[in-house]
Amino acid sequence: MPYIVKIPQFEGPLDELLTLAQQGSVDLREIPLARIAEAYLAGTEHHVDLEEATEVLWMLAAMIEMKSRLLVPKPDIPAEPLPLEEPSDLEARLEEKLQEYRAFKEVASALRALEDYQHRIFARPPGDDPNAVFLEGVTLDDLFRAFQQVLERAREEVGEITAEEVKVAERMEAILTLLAQHPQGVVFADLFAAAATKLQVIVTFLALLELIKNRRVRAQQPQTFAPIRVALAAP
Amino acid sequence: MTIPNGLVPHGDDLNLDELKRAAESILLVSGGPVTVDQLVEALGVAPQTVHALLWELQQDYAGRGIQIQVVAGGFHLCTRPELASYVQRFLRLDHREPLSQAALETLAIVAYRQPITRAEIEAVRGVRSDHIIERLLERHLIRDVGRKQALGRPILYATTEGFLRYFGLKDLGDLPVLEGTDPRGALGGMTPTPHASPAEGSEAV
Numbered sequence: 295m296p297y298i299v300k301i302p303q304f305e306g307p308l309d310e311l312l313t314l315a316q317q318g319s320v321d322l323r324e325i326p327l328a329r330i331a332e333a334y335l336a337g338t339e340h341h342v343d344l345e346e347a348t349e350v351l352w353m354l355a356a357m358i359e360m361k362s363r364l365l366v367p368k369p370d371i372p373a374e375p376l377p378l379e380e381p382s383d384l385e386a387r388l389e390e391k392l393q394e395y396r397a398f399k400e401v402a403s404a405l406r407a408l409e410d411y412q413h414r415i416f417a418r419p420p421g422d423d424p425n426a427v428f429l430e431g432v433t434l435d436d437l438f439r440a441f442q443q444v445l446e447r448a449r450e451e452v453g454e455i456t457a458e459e460v461k462v463a464e465r466m467e468a469i470l471t472l473l474a475q476h477p478q479g480v481v482f483a484d485l486f487a488a489a490a491t492k493l494q495v496i497v498t499f500l501a502l503l504e505l506i507k508n509r510r511v512r513a514q515q516p517q518t519f520a521p522i523r524v525a526l527a528a529p
Numbered sequence: 530m531t532i533p534n535g536l537v538p539h540g541d542d543l544n545l546d547e548l549k550r551a552a553e554s555i556l557l558v559s560g561g562p563v564t565v566d567q568l569v570e571a572l573g574v575a576p577q578t579v580h581a582l583l584w585e586l587q588q589d590y591a592g593r594g595i596q597i598q599v600v601a602g603g604f605h606l607c608t609r610p611e612l613a614s615y616v617q618r619f620l621r622l623d624h625r626e627p628l629s630q631a632a633l634e635t636l637a638i639v640a641y642r643q644p645i646t647r648a649e650i651e652a653v654r655g656v657r658s659d660h661i662i663e664r665l666l667e668r669h670l671i672r673d674v675g676r677k678q679a680l681g682r683p684i685l686y687a688t689t690e691g692f693l694r695y696f697g698l699k700d701l702g703d704l705p706v707l708e709g710t711d712p713r714g715a716l717g718g719m720t721p722t723p724h725a726s727p728a729e730g731s732e733a734v
Binding site: 349391395398400401402415418 | 557559560561596598605606607608609610611613616620624625627628629630631633634636637638640641653654655656657660661694695696697698704705707
């Protein structure tokens with residue numbers, strides 16, 4: 295945000311004052327630069343925007359440099375051109391710098407227009423579309439077929455029935471932990487420990503569905519009947 | 530509108546209308562920009578034909594809600610700016626945060642003077658710019674392309690493909706022309722100048 299100067303001689307953005315002074319449209323001898331600097335510094339007592347402060351101080355310094363040149367009386371007779379060469383060279387360099395800076399300021403406003411245009415057009419986001427279906431190529435049937443296979447493998451418990459405490463939330467944590475260790479993802483069956491009981495398998499499956507629903511995990515099947523791969527969803 | 534004679538591969542009995550519609554469907558399913566090479570491969574026609582097909586497709590879109598943008602070397606199917614408010618409401622998007630003025634100026638300097646060091650950027654801006662450069666790197670608008678063969682071997686920065694996409698530019702030659710001094714003299718057509726060529730082992734620009 296450009297700093298706005300408010301003095302009787304000029305009211306407007308500081309960079310505009312610099313531009314006008316540089317073009318010679320404003321006589322810097324009429325501009326109390328010290329007062330602008332004081333007003334700016336007074337305003338920074340409560341809040342300093344470092345970016346803005348450096349820019350304002352740089353512009354003020356540039357103008358003080360230009361003003362000092364205007365105030366120093368020019369010698370009527372070019373007595374000895376040798377010692378005078380350095381300041382004029384400095385002036386030329388300062389002029390060049392300012393022009394370069396202004397050119398970039400101009401091009402920045404052209405880029406701003408392009409940015410504004412681009413911000414008003416939309417395309418399908420490439421790759422990780424947050425609204426994409428997380429079950430890529432996997433139908434509900436595929437998921438159930440896989441589930442059945444796991445169930446068949448699950449150890450049938452005979453005899454004494456013991457109360458088991460298997461919580462969906464726990465299995466969700468366990469799946470996330472496992473997947474965090476395998477950034478490339480794991481095969482669906484790997485989620486179910488070989489010796490899992492039926493209850494554990496069911497709870498794990500529920501946990502997986504929950505994670506897919508919450509978009510924390512994605513399931514992919516490259517083609518029909520291929521093993522389903524499960525991986526952490528991109529954050 | 531027809532494909533100008535001579536652009537169609539001789540002897541091929543191609544259904545140009547179908548190819549045009551095929552190109553359209555490819556642009557739709559692809560998330561990002563689709564390159565000419567990708568279309569050449571998918572459609573099995575010459576690059577000139579791809580250009581002609583897309584040009585015609587773009588004409589078809591006049592007065593419609595979508596358009597084809599040539600960006601970062603590819604063709605991108607996207608919406609039209611005048612419909613932004615509807616799309617934003619549908620997507621429940623807020624206005625996108627524009628770059629700060631300082632970031633935009635810094636980016637302009639990198640774009641026209643690349644590859645460029647931090648000190649060279651600061652010499653133009655007259656202020657320290659490390660924080661802004663850091664932010665531009667984070668947003669993948671600029672990247673580190675090697676080191677300058679100078680005292681301290683400072684890092685050289687250049688713009689990315691994301692930069693082109695961000696501003697909807699086809700390539701760096703598509704940048705707005707500067708008045709007065711032509712900073713593109715230093716750009717040298719996107720190739721690093723000999724005195725500022727990235728060190729071996731780093732990516733070429």
